[in-house]
Amino acid sequence: MTGLVSSRPVLYALRLVMVSLCLLAGLGAFVLFLQFGEADGLTTLDVLRAVLILISTLWLAWGSVQALTGLTTRPRAPDYDRDAPIRGRTCILMPVYNEDPLETFARVAAIEASLRATGDPAQIHFAILSDTRDEDVAAREVEVFEKLVSECDGMGRFFYRRREDNVGRKAGNIEDFIARSGAAYDYAVILDADSLMEGETILQMIRRMEAEPALGLLQTLPQIIRAQSRFGRAMQFSAAFFSPVFARGLAMAQGETGPFWGHNAIIRVRAFAQSCGLPALRGTPPFGGHVLSHDYVEAALLARQGWVVRLDDDLGGSYEEGPENIVDHAKRDRRWCQGNLQHMRIIGAPGLKPWSRFVFAQGIMAYVAPLFWLGFIVASIASPLFTPMPDYFPTPGWPFPHFPPSAAAKAIGLAIGIFGLLLLPKLLIALRAALSERAEAFGGPSRVLLSTLAELLLSSLTAPVLLLFTTRSVLQVFGRSDGGWPQNNRGDGTLSWPVALAASWWIMLIGLAGMASSWIFAPALFLWLLPVGAPMIAAPLLLRWTSLPSQSPLMTVPTELRPAPVMQIHDRIVTRWGMTPKGVSASAAAVPPMQQGARA
């Protein structure tokens, strides 16, 4: 067995412990809440609330347990010869869909240059797989591609193909490549339009594939780079600082049934072709039609055929960009939400490994869980309406009042437990980093601790707003509304006031209605609900404020302090092609790349 867990019994034991801990936390919250409700007479609504808190806590605990598991180990490379000669042929695939060709192809040029710097012992090819529908963008793609080929001396190594239709979207695009040219290659590195990878990382991925013939797919853990806004930098910090630990915990539990996130990964072409032909689902979108979140399905299908799918989190040099504001994040999340909910149709597919089904359930739960939290809040506001008035004189003739026992301690205990599940993993990650050399890459121990607190504060403020965006997405999908295939926004991301207001007025109204209802029907809950209601009421302000550029020293990530070599190459190419590198002023862009490394 390969991967982070050495043997199958250990893997099963680990899974058992992780799931048991979640069940323990969920049942604990359930019982505590029932006891709390019992104090003033248990109603049906109390039981409903207890069930909602059970499900929500289970989900919350699963995230925490992943992080705690991840904290028990450190990234470790598998055993293989790092300098082994490369025999297989590899093609790097860059699927594009109405993207800015200059920006996208500059990334390809940077990866190629990074590979060339290694001597490129694999003689890797590059294929731009265009699904672009906009004719002007397509014409520009051709122009920039010619520039790319000429600059990289890429004739015979660089290929361009534009599909006449978009059947199957990105999955169909890759499938079309395999159908045309799959037999020419042993491996394919799949990128996104915003991906950037070090040449050395790609070579090591190929060597790992060659060393393990059963390895069907190897996923890297991409770091978010070049974020500029407050929201974007918070996501970037979270992805660089917390995600590796969460991802390691998840990877340990997944074993050889690992994840595929659709990009920054290498596939064995033969395995992929044999296992991953995706038919359209019966019926119409959102649940029927082409599979949207195809990556999860492809990982499950590879595992079904006996191929190993693995996340190697020790591999650095893998980057992507993220949304710069909450609106773009919500748009992307809408697409992912539809894709993950569509997995309800696939979770029962014949022959899947049990853990693959669990991964589907987890992906579905990621979008459904907020509805349980929202249901809990609504039920809590409504609860006093259904609670009978306490009887202070239950014994006839007895002159002294009998007060029901206070359950405040249980409520506070429950709240502490839930906040603990939310905060503890991140605090532990920060503490461990502060006590080790890892903090230095993020600006030192004190900055790491302050950045963690800032991230916790910002994510607490944005969570209620994101909760409503997710709820809307889920309701739209269940209401049979298809989100389509919107183009990604990759600009600087600042939201104007009108845009922020247009995107969030309904959140503001829901927040106002919720807090007013609490004031009228459940005044005792008003202060408890304020951390949820206030960000909703302030949603336009929050959307606008978080989209503004950030120069704060907090939430610094290693790639800001020392841009990776491939980022420096990319900056140089972008400047040569007449653009300003993202996050760099025009004057700084003129500085030679090696000096730019110290700009932070």
Add this chain to the structure above:
Amino acid sequence: MMSTTDVPAVDQPQAEPAKMTAAELAAGACALPAAPMAMPSQVIEPERGVRHGIAALMRRALPSQNVPT
């Protein structure tokens, strides 16, 4: 020696280099190598739905019962 006929007139429009289209590019030197590989379509849905799946499980658990499908 250059004759006057070789000198383009100032007001004569210069012919722009022919721009390649995406189709021409994809069919020319930068075309993907032709090396087809079959990618058979996989079964990714339960063949008969959840209701039938439950009925099948019941049939397996209770073989003597006539569970409708």
